Amino acid sequence: GAVVSQHPSWVICKSGTSVKIECRSLDFQATTMFWYRQFPKQSLMLMATSNEGSKATYEQGVEKDKFLINHASLTLSTLTVTSAHPEDSSFYICSALDRTKAFFGQGTRLTVV
Amino acid sequence: RKEVEQDPGPFNVPEGATVAFNCTYSNSASQSFFWYRQDCRKEPKLLMSVYSSGNEDGRFTAQLNRASQYISLLIRDSKLSDSATYLCVVNGDNFNKFYFGSGTKLNVKP
Numbered sequence: 001g002a003v004v005s006q007h008p009s010w011v012i013c014k015s016g017t018s019v020k021i022e023c024r025s026l027d028f029q030a031t032t033m034f035w036y037r038q039f040p041k042q043s044l045m046l047m048a049t050s051n052e053g054s055k056a057t058y059e060q061g062v063e064k065d066k067f068l069i070n071h072a073s074l075t076l077s078t079l080t081v082t083s084a085h086p087e088d089s090s091f092y093i094c095s096a097l098d099r100t101k102a103f104f105g106q107g108t109r110l111t112v113v
Numbered sequence: 114r115k116e117v118e119q120d121p122g123p124f125n126v127p128e129g130a131t132v133a134f135n136c137t138y139s140n141s142a143s144q145s146f147f148w149y150r151q152d153c154r155k156e157p158k159l160l161m162s163v164y165s166s167g168n169e170d171g172r173f174t175a176q177l178n179r180a181s182q183y184i185s186l187l188i189r190d191s192k193l194s195d196s197a198t199y200l201c202v203v204n205g206d207n208f209n210k211f212y213f214g215s216g217t218k219l220n221v222k223p
Contacts, residue, residue: 006156034211043215044157044200093156095211100145102202102211104156 002028002098006105013084013112020080021108023094029074030096035067038091038107050077084112116140117203119214127222130191134217136201137183145204146177148186150197151216157200160186191221 003026013019023033031052036044048069049057056069068080077096081088089112095102119136126132138146146163161168163175163184174187184201198216205212 036213044213046210046212049210091154101147101159101162103159107154107156109154 002103004096004103004105010109018082023077025075025096028098032097033077034095036093086112116212117214119217123218125220131189133187135185138203143203146184147202149200152197196221
């Protein structure tokens with residue numbers, strides 16, 4: 001299957017700082033990428049849909065000024081958690097759409113202390 | 114109402130058993146359906162797509178019931194390695210948007 005690489009796989013940051021997570025499609029071009037968040041023992045929740053060359057579409061309840069998404073190329077989307085707080089600690093996963101299937105990055109475990 | 118709903122389980126079954134999960138979806142316009150498998154703290158991996166006519170891949174059979182708006186996954190001859198959480202995924206109004214169920218946890222025991 002297609003390969004999606006997400007980096008970093010884990011990060012610990014201080015409260016108030018910003019963290020950038022990268023999502024790359026390695027062997028295909030993805031005009032659409034998705035960002036999900038998963039809290040322990042909960043399902044994956046779609047945060048936003050990232051479209052190459054245009055603004056991301058955020059799901060209801062997700063603050064667009066806090067979770068900045070940039071999809072500048074067909075193989076890279078980034079999610080920046082700005083002014084992170086402990087409640088932002090979660091497992092963030094990206095996925096990229098290859099025609100009709102979605103493939104996932106490895107996930108990033110963010111811990112804000 | 115949630116876009117996609119699943120019984121969280123856990124389903125505890127012995128090796129060799131047959132087990133089935135259902136997943137209901139709310140958007141009758143949905144066109145794409147998938148089952149993903151997620152191991153603890155790992156990313157979800159595509160298990161199989163679900164086609165209107167139903168499809169089979171080895172011990173796994175997926176079916177779609179549009180009238181009742183649910184999809185199912187049947188696992189035959191369960192193996193210990195099948196223990197995982199199974200997520201159903203359905204696309205939303207916009208084909209490019211996917212929604213996940215909360216997942217059904219399966220424990221296959223010796």
